[in-house]
Each structure stands twice: as C-alpha cells, then as structure tokens.
Amino acid sequence: MNKEKIQKIKPELGGGLRDYLPKDMIPRQKILDTIRGVFESFGFLPIDTPAIEKKVILTGGDPEFKKQIFEIKSPDGEGDLALRFDLTVPLARVVSAYPNEIKKPFKRYQVGKVFRGERSQAGRFKEFLQFDADIVGAPSVLADAEIVALINETLTKLGIKNFLIRVNNRKILNGLAEYAGFKEEKIGEVLRAIDKIDRDGWASVEKDLSRELKSKDSVKAIKAFVDLSASANPLVKARKIMEKSSAASNGIEELERISDYLKAFGVPEKNWKIDFSVARGLGYYTGPVFEAILKDLPQIGSVFSGGRYDDLVSRFGGSSIPATGASIGVDRLFVAMEKLDLINNENSIAKVIVLNFDENCAEYVAEITAKLRRAGITTNLYLGQEKGLKGQLSYAISEGYEYVILAGDEEKSSSKVQLKNTKTRTQENLTLEQLIEKLKTL
C-alpha cells in the first residue's frame, strides 16, 4: 500500500449498524451462551451457512422480496448474489440440498448475522444477529408446542420475568374472509392491518380496513373476532362464530391441542395466551404462529417469534416438508434487556492482571503470567505505554481488576510477587505456589 494515497478517513459506520464494545459484548456473549445452552438441552443441533446466498434462493423468484435485500457485486464477476435476510430460507435450502446427510426430523439451531435494508428505526438494524431453532419433518402440533416451550424456557433462563407469548394460527386467519364477508384476495392487506393493532391501536387499523374493504359489516366482524382474544375461552367462542370455515375450525382444533401440550410441558399459563391479532409478516407461515413480547416494553415489538411453514422447503423441488420454528432477534432483545436493567456491564474477564513496570523484570513477569495461565487462572499482562507503577495500577483499577500482581527487582531476586487487593488496599508477599493457591480460592 502506498502511504501517500492514504487519506485521513472518518471512523464512521453506515446507517442502521452498530458496534459492541467489551462492556456490552461480555454480557451479550453470556446471553448467547444461555440461549445455546437451552437450545442444546432441547436436542437442537447447530448448523452454519454462508451469509452470501444466490439471490434466487432468497427471493424464490418473487420480485416483491427484492426491496429489502442487499445485492452483492462479487469481484470475481459471479453475479446474482445477495445477503440472507433470515436463517429460515437457508435452512430450507440446506434440507433440500443434503437429503441423505440430514435425517428427519431435523432439529437444528443456527446463530448468524442477517441483513435487511429497511429504514432504520429504534431497535431495528440493517444487520442483526438472529438465533433460530427449527424442527423440520415434524407434522404434529406437539412440535409447535415444543417451540413455544423453548421460547418460554429461553426467556425465563435469561432472567426475563414479565413476558407473554402470543399464539395464533394462520389457518384461522385464512378463514377470516369467509367469516367476515370480504374477498379472499384482500386477505394479505387485512392480515397486515390487524398485525398492527398492537402497535398502532384499533382506531388507526379500523381506518385502513374501512378504506380497503369498503364494508362496515366486514370491519365490525373482524373487530368482534379479534376482541375474542381478551375474553375467557376464546377458542370456544371462535369455534362458534367461525364454524362455517373448515380451515378455521381445523386451526382452532390445533390451538386446543397446543394448549394441552403447553400444560404438559409445564409452560406457566401467565406466560402465554391465544391472540387472534397475531399474523406475523412473512408470507411463508401456514399454521400456528407465535411471538413473545415484553409486557414492560410493548413498543419494542416481539423479541422471539416464529411459526409453522409447511411449504417453504418445497420451493427447492420435491414435496412439502412440515416444519416449524422460531427466531430471536438478539440485538433487539439486548436493547430491551438493557432497558429492563438486566444487563450487567463488565470491563474484564481475566481474574488478575500482572503489572510490568520494571524493564529488567519483563522476562520475570512473563514467566509468572505464563505459569498462572497454565494453572488455569485467567491472567492479563500489562502491555501498555504507561511505564510507572502508579499509571499501570490506575489502569488496572479502571478496568475493574480487584487483584493485581506486582513484581520488581526485589521480588525477582527473592522469586516472589506482591498480590495487591485494590479494594481493601492490602498487599501480600507470596511465592508463586502460594499465589496460585490463593488465587484459586478467590
């Protein structure tokens, strides 16, 4: 690289992107470890796929999808590549691509960045980390119930207390046109509208529906249906008013079974409810859908959501394969947990730092550092530009180290070290063996 060509460049990110510094990244990794632990305890297995996919894999040939997709110009000239917008479509590709390697049922989890070119808003990012769990080749709604149980267990293990998993069934929504007397082709618009009740309120949604359907009776019927969610026994009542639609009746029956299974899985009743306004935006859902919201932060939207998508895998040839799953938006969850005061910011991981204030003792402190690490004690070594003890000590304290090891000429010649407690301001003169013994008990 020619130095003259290099300009001074502003160290900026593009819009809708964010960095995680250690104080946020340390607790974020704990969140990821917790999620992985729960997913593995349920028998989900990890896969990984590239962020770059062929564009046609992602869009399914549907031009409607292109608007949120980042297209890529490959320097070697390969065309028609793009960045994935979720981990579900890549899963469907993988299931189709490796029919012999992958035995079904296939319970897989995957964590990875996904990319959506939406306008930035609070808690929404162009690039964000998703953590998904899916069960492919699982026809029974017992699988959907297990996904809801997984959502419940994960949020509980993360220390979130006041959440609600809202459960619905696309099959019921598909019966809505017949029940409310509007044209089948309007169903997309109607679902998009009722999905917003939670965020925008009924008054705003009512306006949209009236404009779209031009029938007061239809809008009234939709309102009556959605309002059932707040009543006792919504499924019993829904069964009555939608008995003409066989799709809806089947969907209601599935939710009844899911209710029973959730009880068997031990999911507390306060943590979930039937909610007929849940539609979920993505086009590929075919059965039960679910989304977890945080009751103390309704405006942040859902943090863990998904549903059944029995037809997606058939996009890649072959027959339909029943599949269900859900996805955590890790970055949005992190923002929410910060607001809920559930994030413990930390500045260090190592237990102790060895200072290095005497050039003649550099080899001695290196030796101590290596021996502590070999004894299983996480150990930092001061390698910065402060030469004096005082400056190094103040760095150690600002980074949150409770224990600091000092070794100068005197310690070196007696093969000892000083262990300083920065909180109690006490100091002990120890041999290396004593030091290791002591640190292991702390």
Added chain:
Amino acid sequence: MNKEKIQKIKPELGGGLRDYLPKDMIPRQKILDTIRGVFESFGFLPIDTPAIEKKVILTGGDPEFKKQIFEIKSPDGEGDLALRFDLTVPLARVVSAYPNEIKKPFKRYQVGKVFRGERSQAGRFKEFLQFDADIVGAPSVLADAEIVALINETLTKLGIKNFLIRVNNRKILNGLAEYAGFKEEKIGEVLRAIDKIDRDGWASVEKDLSRELKSKDSVKAIKAFVDLSASANPLVKARKIMEKSSAASNGIEELERISDYLKAFGVPEKNWKIDFSVARGLGYYTGPVFEAILKDLPQIGSVFSGGRYDDLVSRFGGSSIPATGASIGVDRLFVAMEKLDLINNENSIAKVIVLNFDENCAEYVAEITAKLRRAGITTNLYLGQEKGLKGQLSYAISEGYEYVILAGDEEKSSSKVQLKNTKTRTQENLTLEQLIEKLKTL
C-alpha cells in the same frame, strides 16, 4: 407471497462457499469454544462489529484493495458500502471511533465472517470465519511475544502437535534493498516473491526475482539472506551481514528480545523458529510478523498468523498507535484438522431421546421430556413422521443415541417409563425419579 410466482429453485450455493451440517458443526463449535477459552485466559476481551462497513474504511482510499472487496447495493439507496475483508481494519476504526470508551492497552478478540472475492482454491473460501486477537497501544515487543505465546497455547489446546510458528520482522526485510543492492521501490515485489519460497520453491522465485531486479548479485544476496534461517544462530549471522542497515539492525535486536520473552513464556523451542522468508502479504505490517504452519500439511499454508501494524490506526486521524495481533482462519484450520484426523464427528448433543409412538400418550411424553430438561438432562423428543416404535427407534440409533426413553399406555397408567440402552439392548422400568437419578450418573 404469490404461490404461482414461485419456481422450483436448485438448492445451490455460490462458488467458494460452504455449509456446515451438525456432524461438522458440533466439533467446529468445540474448536471455537477452545479458542475463546484460551483468548479469554490471556485477558483478551470480546467486541463485535458489523460485516458491512463503508467502503472507504476498508480500502483507506487505496484503489489497489478494491479487487478483492464485495461491494453492496443497499435497498434504501445508501451507497459506498462493502463487506469487510478482515477484522483488523474494523478494529482500527473502533479504536479511533471510541477514544473515551476504550482504554489502552486494549486487548480485544473478535470472531466473525470476513469476505474476499479471490478465486476459489482448496481450503480457500470467499466467506470464512476469522478469530482474531490484538493488543492496541502496546509498544513493547513483549506484546508480540505474547501473541506468539497465544498462538502456541491455542494450537496446543486444540490438540495439534506438529506445528511451527515462523517469526520474522518487517524491519529486517525493509533493510533488504540496501543490503542486496536493489532499488527501494522494488521492495514490494521482492517481498511478494520471497513469501512464495515455501510454496513454490526457490527455483521459481529465483526466476521472478531475476526478471524483476535484473542483477544476479542482488538475487544471490537475497538467497544467502533467506538461507540463514536454516543455520544455527540466524540472528547473529544476519546482524553481521546487514550491519549497514539501521532498520534491519533494530529489527534483529527486536527478534532477539522476542526470543528471550518466548523462553520466559514457556513456548517450547521446537514450536517456533526465526524465518527470514516470512513477509505476510498485507501492506500494513511494520514490525514482527508471525505465521503458524502445520508441518504435516505444508501445502495448506498458514492457519494462524499476524504481526505488528503500528500505523494502521492513524488512517482514521490522530497519531500512530502501536498494535500487534494475529488471526486464525477457522475454516482452513478446520479443513486441516479434518486431514490430521483431529475432528470427532458427532450426530447428537442431547443425552437421551424420548420416543412418541402412542398418540394418546403425547402429553405424557411431553411432561417427561420437560421434567428431564428441568433436572438438567439434555433431552430430545421425537417429533417426526414415523408413527411406530420400530421406525422411531431406528432413527434414535442412527442419530447416535445410546439411551432412549419409551412410554406407552402401560407406562402412563403406572407413571413409569422404560429406559432402553441401544448398545447393550437392555431395558429398565423406572419411575421418573429413578430415571433422573440414573441418567445423572451416566
């Protein structure tokens, strides 16, 4: 999504990309866990940055870099974005962008996908996972020695025995023009050439150098210099022949100190050596450089490499900040470890699977599953399309489960389960409490 628009699409990946299915992903995650454990034990802290950066951040305004960069078309119209090609440039940006939040010395690690549009070859991918450790604000070569110690410890903990960390210093190479009598501006070409000795052999490199330098004496001098690496006391001899160059002398002195520090850190002598042919391709190195090769797989290239880059951070304004670090190419390392037979392919993580062959007992098996999980036993639940016991059992065996739990009508009515060992083909009738007790000892 309109179903008629959907075509059947081939489930293919683009060139130079790969998937990881569970049998590879389970051991790959263990590798990542091991690396993270070692990095954290050295006091490195995690950060995360987006895969998408402003293009100018990545290229530094240098048009030479563009050839390997994936440019991105953002659907919202934001221009001049690209995918990062390493994690070092984003680190330099982060250090410049958060001068108050980040205290120096800053020891950070980062794991993430990076993207290079190179022609695909064996073990080279367009998208690959890098795991980096760097120390920013560290002027002493003690920091470089710590990076070499980190490489040694990481590869050792991964179970790799026969590796060699080759260490050199860019400052010595910068003195090469003076010593060998060629024009300073040829240094880039000369470094690129000698970097290939290991891969292509001297005969091929000699041709390139002769064409470039048009002086037999210069080429001979270069050969003599590179050959010193194989002799005893290469540093002593190099000091003699390059005494005229103060840059080279300073570089040699640094390597002498690194040698002493490596001894102090306890890095075994057989695991590293001085090698004057190591140049490392990237333009930003300014001091010591290092690369680890696997002696049993020389053709695969280096798996863990890096060096000192004191000027990179100044690209973003402000003064130079001394920095050093190294990077693991995880995908290449994985390919290498597969070849070395160090990868243990596994099909499952959960300890046990609960079968589900009687529709009337679905709630009972869900309850058992949930209770096992709550007792800390990782438990899968069969959710596939096989309805019979036989088919489900053969699935469990093919997925590697040693223990399988069976519960039908009889077990449900007596509140018991059958625990089947698929290897010994024995079976026990147990209460849930007995089951949990038993599984905890296995």
